[in-house]
Amino acid sequence: MLTTKKVSEMFNVSEETVRRWIRSGELEAVQDGKIYKIDQASLIKFIDKKVKEPGNSISKMGFITGIADKEEDSTTVASKLIEFGAAVVAKNIKMWLPFDQVPEDPEELSIYYLKNLIYFRKLDMERLxxxxxxxxxxxxxxxxxxxxxxxxxxxxxxxxxKMD
Known part of the structure; x- marks a missing residue:
């Protein structure tokens, strides 16, 4: 069983974000006093769903690691994302996607990449x-x-x- 702290470290998000996922029902957990505990099966189910939704930290990790478009089982996806999340925390790298290096032919892009590209370009436009x-x-x-x-x-x- 994992704590909210451990899950937050895995995905480079705040503990409050993990608690919000739990309270909203997106992530299943058991409450043990004041602490939530997440089992591996619930985490894998959650990752499997979130990696396919554009615009969240888990889908970003899926995109960066290149596993989002691959047909892999949920356990493999989860373990790769968890490893990646740990590497991000360890190296303290910025988690922005390299959308300034888009291939010249947009027809080559996957649906997943296009959705994320559109999402992040809209964010760029709003920021500007x-x-x-x-x-x-x-x-x-x-x-x-x-x-x-x-x-x-x-x-x-x-x-x-006037004085003069």
Whole structure:
């Protein structure tokens, strides 16, 4: 039986994410006091389902390891993902997919890869839109500051002319 801490380390996610999977019913577990315990069969069943859903940490690992498109039994998939998760934690590498290295011919891409490619490109687009909004707000704030300084200087100049 595995704890939420061990499962979180395997998949490079927080313990809260594992508890959320359990509370939502996605991952079967037994509660032992305050601790959840996950058996291997439940974990394998969970991995088998999650590796096929684009846009989550487990499907990313499946994509990176190249097992997501292969017809392998659930136990093999789970053990490869667990090994990969442990390697990620050990090396503390970033888990972003190399979508900037897409093959020239999109027809060569698998359905799984295309779904993930679309998902992550949409995320990139949203991130850029947010960065643009933030930058625009920063510039507007800077302009407002300069306008205030200009107004103060113009007021000071008028006050100085009135005194003369």
């Amino acid at each position: 839109e947010h960065e643009h909004k933030i930058k625009s707000l920063d510039i507007k704030e800077e302009i407002a500051k300069y306008e205030l300084i200009l107004q103060m200087k113009l007021n000071d100049k008028k006050e100085g002319e």
